[in-house]
Amino acid sequence: MRPSHLALAVLVAAVWGVNFTVIEIGLAHFPPLLFSALRFLAAALPAVFLVGRPKVAWKWIVAVGLVLGVAKFGLLFVSMDRGMPAGLSSLVLQIQAVFTAVFAFAVLKERPSRLGVAGMAVALAGIGVAAVDEGASGPLGAFALCVLAAACWGASNVLTRKAAPPDPLNFMVWVSTVPVLPLLALSLLTEGPARDLDALAALDWPGAGTILYVAWITTVFGFGAWGWLLRRHPASTVAPFSLLVPFFGMSSAALFLGEPVSGLRWCAAALLIGGVALASFAPRRQPALEPIKVPTSIQES
Template identity: 70%
Template sequence: MRPAHLLLAVLIAAVWGVNFVVIEVGLDHFPPLFFCALRFLAAALPAVFFVGRPQVPWRWIIGVGLALGVAKFGLLFIAMNQGLHAGLSSLVLQIQAVFTAVFAAVVLGERPGPVRLLGMAVALTGIAVAAVDEGTSGPVVGFVLAIAAAAGWGVSNILMRRAAPPDAPRFMVWVSVVPVLPLLGLSLVFEGPAADRAALASLDWGGVGTILYVAWGATVLGFGAWSFLLRTYDASAVAPFSLLVPVFGMSSAALLLGEEVSPLRWVAAALLVGGVALTSLPGISLPGLRPAADRPSGVRRRPRAAASDAAAPVPTALAAAPPADTSASRTPSTATPPTRTG
């Protein structure tokens, strides 16, 4: 990989890692579902009028939009609003690689080999260690919702595999159109129109900045650059850089939000990132075991999942630490679970 492209890959991982910090800041300005809706509205407009018609069937755009925009990001924003800190969120969300492998086995018939099964076990161990480190005093509901968000990400990865869009940035712009109305509807029902109006009435440059960052920085520009790298190099050369997302997420949360990262949290991060590497990256084999690439030529193989796994927003698709400063109150809502206050 050329040095400039190497730096670009690291920059994308950094943008996606810092994105979790920006989301946490944005939740001080907006109710979570309303914030998520504004994020995709800003990503879709005005770009949707200039990118041309989608190049894949509508069912894939709608499916990915619901799985990625409503399920993954909607649940993630609620989880963080419940008190799950930015760094820990960036770490837990990486369990999506395990969900993707499981869904690929069920839906696409891709049998995970010994190395991938080992990676799944290691990643799940990392999640267990993170749960122990979070303890009973942590936001249990938020932790569970983040895992559910990772499952939604896994579903979107499979749908994107089936869609195989030839132009990823155009595809992502049209996908961003889909979640806007469902998220606005859910916000009106569960957060209430009064909370949404109050957020807009008190809108300042800080709130606008968070929307623009998560919409254009993390979504449109981030995925556009990532898709360029995937078109230029093999997925096996690009995918490992997505493993830097929780590293940047945890580090930026510690630096910008004052979140402490315990030694046990770093152990959880090492286990999860290592497990995701084994689960996602092609060409890895264990001693004494024949790698997938060495199968007999008569055995039909399906495409690997690494390219789409890495291309999903880490945002999107893509840990934080013990209690950070929780003095900031969240925007009031009427029917969502209680917002984080302390």
């Protein structure tokens, strides 16, 4: 990989890691479900008019939009709004790799190797350590919602494998059109019209900036650059850079939000990232499909 391509891969990981700190800042301006809806609205417009027609069936766009956009991001934003720290969120979401492997085994009949199963066990141990750390300092309910968000991310990864989109950026932009109305409806029902209107009436440059970052920088630039790298390098070369996301997530949260990083949290990070690395890159038995070129850990969020 050329130095410029290496720098771009690290930059994307940094963008995705810092995204969790930006979400935390944005939640001070918007209710979580409204914030998530605005994020997808900004990601879809005007990009949907620039990327061309969808290149996969609508059933896959709708399915991924509901599971990834509504369920995964809705749960993540609510989790963080209820007290889940930004840095810890960036770490716990990496358990999506384990959920992806489990769902792929159940749906696609992809059997993980013994090394892959060992990696899942190590990652789960890391989640256990993180839960102990969070239980000592924060709400376990918010932690559980973040784990559920990771499970939804795993399910969306399997749906995306089934869809096999030839253009990841085109796919993500069209997927972003799906969650907007469901998230707005959920926000009106659970957060209330008055709270939503107050947040929109108080919109300022910092609040608008958080929306633009999570929509255009994290989604449009992040996925576009990642897809560009994957078209030029093997997935096995590019994918390991996604393991840098928790490093940037925890570091930016500590730097900009003053979020403490305990010894237990570093231990959890080592176990979870090490386990995810084993589970992600161990050889699989009887692969059902060729791997599609999408990142295994986000954004993105």
